[in-house]
Amino acid sequence: MDFDDTWHPATHPSGAVLPVLTALSEALPETPKASGLDLLLAFNVGIEVQGRLLHFSEEAKDIPKRFHPPSVVGTLGSAAAASKFLGLSLTKCREALAIAVSHAGAPIANAATQTKPLHIGNAAKHGMEATFLAMMGLQGNKKILDLGSGFGAFYANYSPKDLPSLDSHIWLLDQQDVAFKSFPAHLATHWVADGAAAVRKHLVTSEGTLLPADHIERIVLRVPDVQYVNRPFPDSEHEARHSFQYVACAMLLDGSVTVPSFQSQHINRPQVRELLEKVVLEHPPDNLPSFNTLYCEMSITLKDGTTFTERSDTFYGHWRKPLSQEDLQKKFRTNASKVLCRDTVESLLKVVESLEDLEDCSMLTTLLRGPYAQEEVSKLSGMVSFHRTTLPI
CATH class of the missing domain: 1.10.4100.10 (2-methylcitrate dehydratase PrpD)
Structure with missing residues (x-):
């Protein structure tokens, strides 16, 4: 797992x-x-x-x-x-x-x-x-x-x-x-989940509902250059566990990433596929592939031009922030x-x-x-x- x-x-x-x-x-x-x-x-x-x-x-x-x-x-x-x-x-x-x-x-x-x-x-x-x-x-x-x-x-x-x-x-x-x-996936994706959870707060309306996916123009993940966790369209649970993109979209849609998040019925949801089309990865030169120093910065731009950006330096469960x-x-x-x-x-x-x-x-x-x-x-x-x-x- x-x-x-x-x-x-x-x-x-x-x-x-x-x-x-x-x-x-x-x-x-x-x-x-x-x-x-x-x-x-x-x-x-x-x-x-x-x-x-x-x-x-x-x-x-x-x-x-x-x-x-x-x-x-x-x-x-x-x-x-x-x-x-x-x-x-x-x-x-x-x-x-x-x-x-x-x-x-x-x-x-x-x-x-x-x-x-x-x-x-x-x-x-x-x-x-x-x-x-x-x-x-x-x-x-x-x-x-x-x-x-x-x-x-x-x-x-x-x-x-x-x-x-x-x-x-x-x-x-x-x-x-x-x-x-706290969820079963490659450790680097936990920074992404943390960043996505912070961005998601900006997308929840006053009625408590999530802004529809078609209101989102672009999703940018600034992460280390780790190719085997760069999987834009995962087709299996194992690929989804190693996908910056999927974990970000799952967190945005559901507000959490759990064991069932990696089941095929969750991976293949139309809403997930729609969001995955909008994800772009960037690799800042200072964001090195080390579990001790890496970070995730996530930006979401809406169709009206509004952009929300959040950053995770240490997720809950990391040795600097233990469970x-x-x-x-x-x-x-x-x-x-x-x-x-x-x-x-x-x-x-x-x-x-x-x-x-x-x-x-x-x-x-x-x-x-x-x-x-x-x-x-x-x-x-x-x-x-x-x-x-x-x-x-």
């Missing part, structure tokens, strides 16, 4: 890591138990590794042009998290990361298609697989993260640095540069209630709020599993059990 969290520099960090840890916690034997703190520690390691790798390249700090970041750094984050959770030695961790690099990479051209979600699914799967292969003795280049011909092959200006020591307290996680989306805990929980309840009963959803919220105090983190996955049978969710338990009983966390 393109509804997951977004890190700065640009990637979706949790989707490649959390499924791995929940799967492993199910597969582990009853003794020794992995705690909620064990899961959190491994999760943080997986996130930190992704952020560090992105910070080693100036190119990687911007919205990507070549590789979809979760397919690259997410694969390494998955391997790092799995290695930590399973208690691999330093040597085995290096092997796992080396193997993971050979699994990494997917072209950005498959964004806005049904294949894009596969990128992060593969990142989770391949990182875990790399960890298992390292446990079985497979070896790779232990210096692969230091080489331009290694991990540097994915990014220009790659300049790796030593990781900080454990007592340095210089961790990327302390910066909390994570955005949470409230109440709204974050509301988002979780809305999504989770589609597959889990209300009591289970509320139990999950309570477990997550005190996850560090949980003695057995498999309780989390038991709740997440919902109605599915135990025998259907883990076919890797034999292999993991063998290693987990000999490797401490």
Whole structure:
């Protein structure tokens, strides 16, 4: 759905890591138990590794042009998290990361298609697989993260640095540069939605109705030059999620952008198509494709010559303007209630709020599993059990 969290520099960090840890916690034997703190520690390691790798390249700090970041750094984050959770030695961790690099990479051209979600699914799967292969003795280049011909092959200006020591307290996680989306679409479209909502207020009549679309002469969006989010006439939900133009028109017409906004009956409305014909994109030279600095300025000119202009520098949900805990929980309840009963959803919220105090983190996955049978969710338990009983966390 393109509804997951977004890190700065640009990637979706949790989707490649959390499924791995929940799967492993199910597969582990009853003794020794992995705690909620064990899961959190491994999760943080997986996130930190992704952020560090992105910070080693100036190119990687911007919205990507070549590789979809979760397919690259997410694969390494998955391997790092799995290695930590399973208690691999330093040597085995290096092997796992080396193997993971050979699994990494997917072209950005498959964004806005049904294949894009596969990128992060593969990142989770391949990182875990790399960890298992390292446990079985497979070896790779232990210096692969230091080489331009290694991990540097994915990014220009790659300049790796030593990781900080454990007592340095210089961790990327302390910066909390994570955005949470309020609707499921590419993050850059959230600035557009914010700007469109502000402009829309000028188009509502004193009776509370929206000015008819045929009164609008021109819509100008001043956004960064990000071609894969420039889709003038999207034909599918995946294209609509990656369209500056569509999100602007949906917000203007409806006053909100929600999950149903990307269903075909909403995308193909005549009113939407009429507005899309009037949208023009401009790319100011100061509006760079970085989630930390980009903005959206939106201007609407009416048939009588009147022009309204509004600008969004920071949308609600950005790390500079984070969602409230109440709204974050509301988002979780809305999504989770589609597959889990209300009591289970509320139990999950309570477990997550005190996850560090949980003695057995498999309780989390038991709740997440919902109605599915135990025998259907883990076919890797034999292999993991063998290693987990000999490797401490």
